[in-house]
Amino acid sequence: MxxxxxxxxxxxxxxxxxxxxxxxxxxxxxxxxxxxxKPAAPGKSGSPGAPKAVDKETTAGILFGIGAYGLWGLxxxxxxxxxxxxxxxxxANRVVWSLIFCALLITVTRAWRVLGDALxxxxxxxxxxAAAGLIAxxxxxxxxxxxxxxxxxxxxxYFINPLxxxxxxxxxxxxxxxxxxxxxxxxxxxxxxxxTVSYGKLPWIALTLAVSFGLYGFVKKRxxxxxxxxxxxxxxxxxxxxxxxxxxxxxxxxxxxxxxxxGPGHFWLLLASGVxxxxxxxxxxxxxxxxxxxxxxxxxYFAPVLQFIVALVVFREAMTLDRWIGFGVVWLALLxxxxxxxxxxxxxxxxxxxxxxxxxxxx
Numbered sequence: 001m002x003x004x005x006x007x008x009x010x011x012x013x014x015x016x017x018x019x020x021x022x023x024x025x026x027x028x029x030x031x032x033x034x035x036x037x038k039p040a041a042p043g044k045s046g047s048p049g050a051p052k053a054v055d056k057e058t059t060a061g062i063l064f065g066i067g068a069y070g071l072w073g074l075x076x077x078x079x080x081x082x083x084x085x086x087x088x089x090x091x092a093n094r095v096v097w098s099l100i101f102c103a104l105l106i107t108v109t110r111a112w113r114v115l116g117d118a119l120x121x122x123x124x125x126x127x128x129x130a131a132a133g134l135i136a137x138x139x140x141x142x143x144x145x146x147x148x149x150x151x152x153x154x155x156x157x158y159f160i161n162p163l164x165x166x167x168x169x170x171x172x173x174x175x176x177x178x179x180x181x182x183x184x185x186x187x188x189x190x191x192x193x194x195x196t197v198s199y200g201k202l203p204w205i206a207l208t209l210a211v212s213f214g215l216y217g218f219v220k221k222r223x224x225x226x227x228x229x230x231x232x233x234x235x236x237x238x239x240x241x242x243x244x245x246x247x248x249x250x251x252x253x254x255x256x257x258x259x260x261x262x263g264p265g266h267f268w269l270l271l272a273s274g275v276x277x278x279x280x281x282x283x284x285x286x287x288x289x290x291x292x293x294x295x296x297x298x299x300x301y302f303a304p305v306l307q308f309i310v311a312l313v314v315f316r317e318a319m320t321l322d323r324w325i326g327f328g329v330v331w332l333a334l335l336x337x338x339x340x341x342x343x344x345x346x347x348x349x350x351x352x353x354x355x356x357x358x359x360x361x362x363x
Contacts, residue, residue: 087148
């Protein structure tokens with residue numbers, strides 16, 4: 001039942017499931033297809049070479065997933081080379097140049113009609129406008145954390161995000177948690193307390209990132225299949241572009257913009273923010289279509305782990321003993337949550353197999 005928003009803004013669900021939403025179980029043909037309703041021959045999956053095709057799809061999905069979360073995990077390095085640009089300038093450029101790249105993607109995929117439908121649908125438009133506001137807060141907070149030497153705390157935000165998603169399920173959707181999920185949430189609160197003592201203040205960067213991303217995932221879930229990943233990103237970018245463009249103009253007029261004042265290399269690096277925003281999203285979409293949501297839920301930890309390593313190894317940020325203890329408690333909470341998710345997945349899969357056997361017996 002947990003929502004898993006991703007650092008770029010796309011959303012998946014960590015509901016224990018055997019396949020992605022809307023996908024047919026492997027080896028099951030739909031009515032009207034050749035050999036529908038006939039049992040597959042032993043050692044085959046409906047057609048010659050099907051198992052090998054499935055393996056290739058799974059491998060491709062894992063590689064796309066690693067590519068997406070790997071790029072998100074390495075974002076701190078990109079922000080580092082953009083110095084002296086600050087968080088506000090980076091995010092403003094990211095929005096404006098993302099719109100141009102999204103327009104190219106919409107053109108290549110011939111999805112202008114789909115985009116137009118989304119813009120004309122008031123429910124979709126207003127929901128994505130709210131999502132745009134939340135992701136803007138998330139991007140600004142994350143970029144600020146990285147550019148001010150607080151990348152470790154920024155990575156913490158994405159570590160604790162699954163716990164925030166669980167709490168949203170309880171307080172917003174009135175869902176009932178399993179015992180291990182309650183245990184994970186309790187451990188997470190202990191971790192926040194330990195880290196508050198360690199930092200000498202509430203870790204507001206981490207909490208802002210986790211809460212804004214959790215709410216972003218909840219809002220995007222309300223859109224559902226009415227807008228795909230590229231369409232959603234494009235609409236959100238359209239909503240944010242006027243403010244982002246005005247910010248760029250203001251920074252240029254006040255003489256504080258770095259876009260055109262630090263050489264062609266810096267200029268093209270800032271323009272590349274559009275590609276760097278959209279490419280991981282495309283990779284994630286390709287991964288989500290090929291993998292079960294539980295696998296996606298496990299891959300999501302790849303990004304904050306990389307961010308954490310970059311902060312320690314490249315940026316040389318300090319990690320005191322009490323901070324290690326705090327992070328250790330967070331990782332314990334995530335371990336408990338992961339064990340619960342995998343156990344629920346096995347139970348769900350077993351129930352589905354039993355239901356299929358009973359259905360075959362009855363027929």
